[in-house]
Structures are given as structure tokens and as C-alpha cells.
Amino acid sequence: MMSQNQRLRQAITTSQLYRSIFRHDYVDSLRNRALEVTSNIFLHLHPVTIPRHALSVRFTFCLGGLTFFLFLVETITGLLLMFYYRPVPDYAYIDMKTLEYAAQFGVVLRNLHRWGAHLMVVTVMLHMLRVFLTGSYRPPREFNWVVGVSLLVMTLLLSFTGYLLPWDQLAFWAVTVGTNMAAATPFIGAEGPFHEVLGAQPLNDVRFLLLGDMKVGSNALLRFYVLHCVGLPLFAIVAMMVHFWRVRKDGGISRPL
């Protein structure tokens, strides 16, 4: 005798709608487990089977996966924040206040975005530590380590560009100091050593390239906004695609020989 629940489940899992989405049966069989992964674009990032060793939480601590998860969190919360934000000095700070006082859970959304970014910096650093401690950067995984380092750099750049957007004192001065360091770059920074060799001046040096001006102002805010919301995420997504793909192509996550 089938119970009510079982009949309902069968009705759902044999329906045309269900089968059009999942393309395989509900039964727990090795074949269906394989199909669940290979016929699902989100899961097919994974292989069908992995060595049991790779399941150990105390080996990976899920740090790489969590970094990716936090990237998704940042994408979603960031997208929502964009609905209330205008990257112009006259409006940016007011929009932060609007978000705080006039939008439902706006301040929580901003908190999620900010703290999620902090957490992501932590997880990506710890992920690097984990990969180093387990010697997982060694051949044949050298290149993927390089891609990983560039993803770490991109995480930091994403955080840094996002830091300016609230247009408060914290943002303004942190970015003023940060971009003034760029002006100290040898040869291409107006205040760096050997700046006279190429004729670097405040009007044409690398800081001007970043800020679109000689100081942090409306051009800088717009540039950081575009980089934060579109430019850097695009680069990061491409680098992540390479990173994840190479994890599999280089033989899955490392294991003792």
C-alpha cells in the first residue's frame, strides 16, 4: 500500500513537468546520481564521482567553495543595492541614508554586503593557506595556483573599489591614501622615484589613470563604481571559470600519492 505522501511524490516525479526539468528518474540509483550531476548545468561543474578523501571537511574546510558562495552572496546583495545607489558625489551619501532609513531592510542588505565582503577576504586567504599547507600547488597544479593568486588580488580590488562607494569620510580617506600610493610608483607615478625619466606628472601619471582627476572626486567615484559593479566581477568570473575547470582537469583536488 502506498501512503498518501508516496502517491503524491510519485505523481510529481513522474509528471511531464518534473521530467522536463530533471530529465531523469527520482529513484536513488547510481545511474540517477550520475545523471543528476551531468544533466544539471549548475552541478556539472563537479565530476560524477570523487575520491572519498576529497569529501573530508577537515581537508578542505570547504574554503574554496565558501569563497565562491560568498561571491554569489555579494553579487545578489550588490545587485539589490544598485537599485538605490547613484555614483555621483552629490547623491552617493544621501543614497546610503535613503537605503538605511527609507528602504525595507536596506541597512541589513548593506550589512550583508559589507560583512560578506570581509568574510570573503578571510576565506580566500585561508583557502590559499590550506592549498599551501597541503602542497596542492605542486605540479600539475602550478598554473591553477597562479589563477588562484590572481583571484585573491581581484577579491582585494573588488573590496577596495567598493570601499569608496558610500562616499563617507572612511571611504574618501582610505581611497585617497590608497591611490596616492599609486602616485609613488617608480617611473609612471608623479611622486615616485625616476618619475622624470618618462615625464610623469600629476596630470598624466598612473594615479590620474585610476581617478580620472588629480584627486578623489566625481570621476573617481564613477570609475570605482563601474569597476566594482561590472569590470572586476567580469574578470573574476572568467578567472573563476578557468580556476574551477582546471581543478578538474588537473586531476581533482589533491590527494596523497
Next chain:
Amino acid sequence: MDSTEVASAPEAAKAPPAGSRAGAPERSASSAAATVFPDLVYKEFLAALLVSILLLVWALAINAPLLPEANPGKTENPAKAPWYFVGLQELLVYFDPWIAGVGIPTLIIVGLMAIPYIDTSHNATGRYTLGERRLAIGHFLFGFALWWVLIVIGEFLRGPNWQIYWPWQSWLVPKSAEEKLWSFPWWLGLPLLAAYFGIGLWLPRRRWPWLYERLGKSRYASAILFTLLLYSVPIKIFLRLLLRVKYVLVTPWFNI
């Protein structure tokens, strides 16, 4: 085939949750392999769930900082970079901006990327071990710890005018002006730097010949150079703190 599987659905549903190790008798092909769905996927799901809870509680409990609107005429005192860059900001006390803000970050990135091309051995891959890779792990952990120590100093011990304030000291009490700094003259600084890198390159080869033999010329040189550069950072910090040295080397074009 299809129809029998559909018919057996209720039995499968009665089986223990698909993630448990006892379940899924089909998985007999190799005991060392696990199916990703659901063995891995449920762990990923749980991890994401736990982090979501943590993040949500954090976001509900603590508000992200928002200071007064940006004002170019009034610098916050102290003006701190985001915490992950506070380590670099702390280095600005000891190094010129082109070293602290450009040179050191570039060297960190290039050095990190170079690691797998220097250490190409295969021993102890894929597991945690300290004893078998004492050198590599020791240096890496030193650098990693240095980064965090600098962050902690900059974030928690630096007060107004970027001076050291212990947590129990009030920021309202102004600290007196720093005493005068001095620099090594070039005839002292240049030989010292040359000796540091010269002896640094020569001594390990003399002391551990196998290291040179295993790595070869260029790998050995880059490994040692990156390590020497790593340790030069705390050395410069201590020179500054103990001997009040501003620059180790003064040239007309740049100072180190």
C-alpha cells in the same frame, strides 16, 4: 528499464537519506570513490547554510560603519585603510610609499605566483604535514603571520596621528612628537645591503648543499631572493624601532 525504476521508487524512498554512508548499496564499484550527488553536494549545502546563518546574524547584529559625508578638508584622525590593507598602511611608517604601496605588494603577488615553479617536489602532497616540509611551511607561515600581525597592529594599536596607543590608553591624551631619525650613510648602507644579499645567497648553499642541488641555479636564486626580501621587511622594522634608522640606503634618486 525505466518502468521498473519508477515502480521501485517507494522502496528507494524508504532507504536511509542518500547522504549516509550506510545507504546506497549500488555504490560498490570502488570503496574509495563517492558519488558527488549527494555525498559532496549535501556537504556543500550545509557549509553554505552555516555561513549564511553566520552572515545573517552578523548583519542583523552589527551595522556596517558609515561616517559623516566625505570632506576633503578634514582628514579623519586616524584615517585607516580597510583592514585587509592596514598591514600595508602600517608598512608606510617604515618604508617610502613606492616600496610599501607598490614594491612590496608587487613582490608579494609575484612571489606567491612563483611558489609552484620553485617548489616542484612531490613529497607530502595532498595532506597536512609540518615535519616533512619544515622549510617551505615555516617561511610561508612567517610571511602569512607577518601580514596578520601588521594588520592587528595597524587596526588595534594605532591611534590619533598613527601613534601607538595600547587598548587601555585614551586617544584623547596626545602623544609627544617623535624624536629625530637618522639614516645610514651610503658607505655603510650599500655594503650592508650587499652583504645581506650576498651572504644570504651564499650561506644556505654552503650549509645545505642538497638544497642547491635539488633546486638548480635559477630556482635556488629566486627562492633565496624572495625569502631574503621577506625577512628584510621585519629587519627594517626592527632597525627603525630599536636604532631609529629612517633609511638603510640613501641615494639621490630613491631611499630604502
Next chain:
Amino acid sequence: MESTDRVQKLLELTRRELVSRGLAISGWSTFAAVLGTGGLETVRFFYPRVVYQPPSTFRIGPADGFAPNGDDSDAFGVLLVDDRWKSQSRFVVVRERNRIYALSARCAHLGCTVNWFNDLRIFKCPCHGSEYHSNGVNFAGPAPRPLDRLRITVNLDGQLVVDTSVTYGPDRFDIDGAFVSV
């Protein structure tokens, strides 16, 4: 030896081979040139020809408005440091016995705004702890040089005018425009 071999090989090419090789070389060089110019022009795209900035000249009143209370100068010959314009316009006015000049309040290290501490007679930078004497000369912290001085002139009304867009480094502290004699 090797170079004559190369020449020999070139001479042995058929016309078809020569044409195809020439086409390949010119084609790929054009490709590289277009890519290179495109990249360069993309960089130049990020340097706008015009940036809009607020006016950079400030009238700060007649010179006798900077008369010190007493006649006591500090160890650097400075009678008075006036930071009234610091928060709005980022400069301070310094009165020595025989001259008045304007110091940029932009720290010579990384561009934070320095603060004047009248009781200590020093400028301090809140960002990285650089410190300057009352005359703007650095003595502690990471600052590599003294505070910049700004162009200061007397207009026809006898008013002092500070132009924050013209700065003078230490080697030009004594030239005309870097100070006003009183």
C-alpha cells in the same frame, strides 16, 4: 656561417613562398599594430582632456591681518600660524618676522590633510604620523620633504591672494611668488 645559410634559404624560396611569407609578415604586423594602437588609445581614453575643478584662488585679506599678538617667534622664526582656511581650502598661512607664506595642508607623504597643534607648535598628519615644524619642514615620520608652499601674491586692493594650483618645493621656497615680504 649561419647568416649565409639564412640568405641562401631565402634565395631558394619560390615566388609563391615568398609572396605568402610576405603576406603573413605584413598581415600579422598590421594585426599587432592595430591591437597595440587600440590598447594605447584605450589607455588614453581614460585621460579626459578636461576635468572640472573648483576655483583655486582665495583672497585672504590684507597682510596686516596677520599681525602676531606678541613679538615672540618660535625656534623656526615663526610668529603666527593661521589655520582658518584649512578645512575649506586646505592651506594654512604662516607669518614669519619678514614674510608671509601659505603652506599646503596636504601631507607630503600620501596627501592626507595635516592638523596644526598650536601648543606643540607642530603639524601632524593623522594618516601615518608625519610631523612638521611650524615652518612646514618635516622632522619625523615618513614624510619625504617639507610641506609644499603655495603661490601667494598681493592684488591691487592690497589683499593677499593664495593660488592652490601653483606649488613650490623646498628648492623654490625663496623665489618670488612663494612668499610675500612684510
